[in-house]
Amino acid sequence: MxxxxxxxxxxxxxxxxxxxxxxxxxxxxxxxxxxxxxxxxxxxxxxxxxQSKGMNQPRYARWSQQSAAIWAEFAEELGDNTGHAVPLEQKGGYDLHFSEETLQETVEKYETLKAQLDGDYPYEVLGHNALRKEEPHIGPKVVGAILHHQDGHANPxxxxxxxxxxxxxxxxxxxxxxxxxxxxxxxxxxxxxxxxxxxxxxxxxxxxxxxxxxxxxxxxxxxxIRPQRGQVLITEKLPKLINRPSLIARQVDEGGIQIGATNEEVGLNDRVTQPGLSGLAAEAIAAYPALARAQLVRSWGALRVLSPxxxxxxxxxxxxxxxxxxxxxxxxxxxxxxxxxxxxxxxxxxxxxxxxxxxxxxxxxx
Ligand SMILES: Cc1cc2nc3c(=O)[nH]c(=O)nc-3n(C[C@H](O)[C@H](O)[C@H](O)COP(=O)(O)OP(=O)(O)OC[C@H]3O[C@@H](n4cnc5c(N)ncnc54)[C@H](O)[C@@H]3O)c2cc1C
CATH class of the missing domain: 3.50.50.60 (FAD/NAD(P)-binding domain)
Structure with missing residues (x-):
């Protein structure tokens, strides 16, 4: 063998x-x-x-929390072993909202999940002004955000x-x-x-x-298993514009702003489309108006691997x-x-x- x-x-x-x-x-x-x-x-x-993982299955939320909790140690070990750092930042992440209704609906779901997780679901709701203190470039259309303290991002x-x-x-x-x-x-x-x-x-x-x-x-x-397409955009490298990542945009360790991603049921097709990319860009500009002046350098499509x-x-x-x-x-x-x-x-x-x-x-x- x-x-x-x-x-x-x-x-x-x-x-x-x-x-x-x-x-x-x-x-x-x-x-x-x-x-x-x-x-x-x-x-x-x-x-x-x-955040948002396991809304209907608390074990999945817990499994994601367990992984997030040991990620830093894992990245450090990989970096030490290979001499190549794996950039990781875990200082929380946002679910940004453009309407009070969707923000409230999400908070209600998070409260249910939090109770199922014996209270171990550390998040807070930031209204527009509180969010603006954390993210000075946030746009006026964003009414608020859920800041979840266990979230973060890495260089994949x-x-x-x-x-x-x-x-x-x-x-x-x-x-x-x-x-x-x-x-x-x-x-x-x-x-x-x-x-x-x-x-x-x-x-x-x-x-x-x-x-x-x-x-x-x-x-x-x-x-x-089925594919689900996600289209993604990335801008030129910019001075610090976004402190914490969200499902709309994040500033990667190298400085570019990654914007994404769509959720499209189009089979085994990983191409980008003009409507897909425009939609992403419009949402990102609504969240961070300064992005309207950013140059885009790349876009791509990739297929998620989804169970039912x-x-x-x-x-x-x-x-x-x-x-x-x-x-x-x-x-x-x-x-x-x-x-x-x-x-x-x-x-x-x-x-x-x-x-x-x-x-x-x-x-x-x-
Ligand atoms: C747009 C987008 C955004 C995402 N964002 C995030 C995110 O922010 N955070 C997160 O956690 N996850 C995210 N994901 C999901 C994440 O990327 C996937 O869960 C992960 O990459 C799946 O890895 P995998 O190894 O299962 O699949 P893949 O990366 O697809 O690798 C499968 C490998 O199997 C090989 N293979 C296939 N068939 C055979 C065969 N017959 N013989 C030999 N080899 C074979 C292929 O060559 C391939 O290299 C995102 C995915 C997409 C598409």
């Missing part, structure tokens, strides 16, 4: 899990697809985000690079440009690639993002024990949990987190 674990998919989810398994002394091979593959890990918004590309570097440094193998076409389990797992390579491993993690929809059923999973209820899926295959499906639509937020906590679940240690609510048995499809 070449490896204890073969990880199918080398995006942020697969690399985070690989990192955690390597730390536990496992032999790991990561098999990552070709350049034409959809890669959410390279096109996302970089938020390490707690630096995270991806550091993870790949550290996985290799710890002795993991990362095979790029190899597409897995089938997995069989005669004695251990045989992972077959389109170029004829066959890799043997004792266990398999399917973390292939959207690729899991096709491969999943071959391993006994339902894998009901938006929650992660963590499932061991009933037909092929030893094969795990790991997928989520907040792979940056959950990177620390996937690296530091999830391997205990795969290894069934005493420290294994209870992830039962994330099993795919919750989906009625066969």
């Amino acid at each position: 070449e490896a204890d674990y073969a990880i199918i998919g080398g995006g942020v989810v697969g690399l985070s899990v690989a990192w955690g398994l390597l730390k536990r002394g496992k032999r790991v091979i990561v098999i990552d697809g070709d350049d034409g593959a959809f890669r959410a890990s390279r096109g996302n918004f970089g938020l390490v985000w707690v 590309l630096r995270l991806l690079t550091a993870l790949a570097d550290d996985v290799r440094r710890m002795g993991g193998t990362v095979l790029n440009g190899k597409t897995v076409t089938d997995v069989t389990k005669p004695d251990g797992f045989h992972i077959q690639c389109s170029d004829g390579t066959v890799i043997g491993a004792a266990k398999v993690v399917l973390s292939a993002g959207l690729g899991a929809a096709e491969l999943g059923p071959k391993l006994g999973f339902k894998a009901p 209820d938006g929650l992660p899926i963590y499932q061991e295959s009933p037909q092929m024990p030893g094969a795990f499906l790991v997928t989520c639509h907040s792979g940056i937020t959950l990177a620390a949990a996937h690296a530091r906590l999830l391997p205990d679940w795969m290894e069934r240690t005493d420290a294994a987190p209870d992830l039962e609510v994330f099993s795919e048995t919750r989906f009625a499809i066969s």
Whole structure:
């Protein structure tokens, strides 16, 4: 057997899990697809985000909180190991509102969730004037914001690079440009690639993002994953304009303002559209009018990896024990949990987190 674990998919989810398994002394091979593959890990918004997660499933809110709480330590360890810092700021984040009604509705939902989390949901409501003290560039149309103190943001590309570097440094193998076409389990797992390579491993993690929809059923999973497009814009580097991130805009560590993202059900189409980008720009200018003068330098579209209820899926295959499906639509937020906590679940240690609510048995499809 070449490896204890073969990880199918080398995006942020697969690399985070690989990192955690390597730390536990496992032999790991990561098999990552070709350049034409959809890669959410390279096109996302970089938020390490707690608010609004798990409004209908408190365990998801808690799982996001657990990950956010250990993110800084995780980023620091990656930085120390690789010599490349993973920029991270966790001084809170905003949900900005343009109407009192939507602000009140959201507060009511947060209060319900807060009670379910035994009060551990640290947020405050800022009216326009209070918000303006925190964010001098906020526009008059913003009536207020929810400031959640567990929110933050990171540089997702630096995270991806550091993870790949550290996985290799710890002795993991990362095979790029190899597409897995089938997995069989005669004695251990045989992972077959389109170029004829066959890799043997004792266990398999399917973390292939959207690729899991096709491969999943071959391993006994339902894998009901769908794409959802998000378009994103980025401006030239600017002097400090935004202190804390929001779902509308954030100022990245390098100075540009990232604006996004749309939520569009357009199948496997990751192109940008003029209406999509204009809509994003208009909303961002309403929030921060000074952005009207900013030069845009780039735009892109990327596909989210979504389950039917938006929650992660963590499932061991009933037909092929030893094969795990790991997928989520907040792979940056959950990177620390996937690296530091999830391997205990795969290894069934005493420290294994209870992830039962994330099993795919919750989906009625066969
Ligand atoms: C616009 C946008 C904004 C987002 N914003 C945030 C955010 O602010 N915060 C946050 O936490 N999350 C955010 N996300 C979500 C986050 O980016 C994803 O949850 C995460 O990147 C998913 O990582 P992944 O590794 O599962 O998938 P991917 O990054 O898509 O990687 C999957 C990998 O699997 C490989 N693969 C596929 N099929 C095969 C195969 N058959 N054989 C071998 N390899 C295969 C592909 O080559 C690919 O590299 C956002 C996503 C988008 C699109």
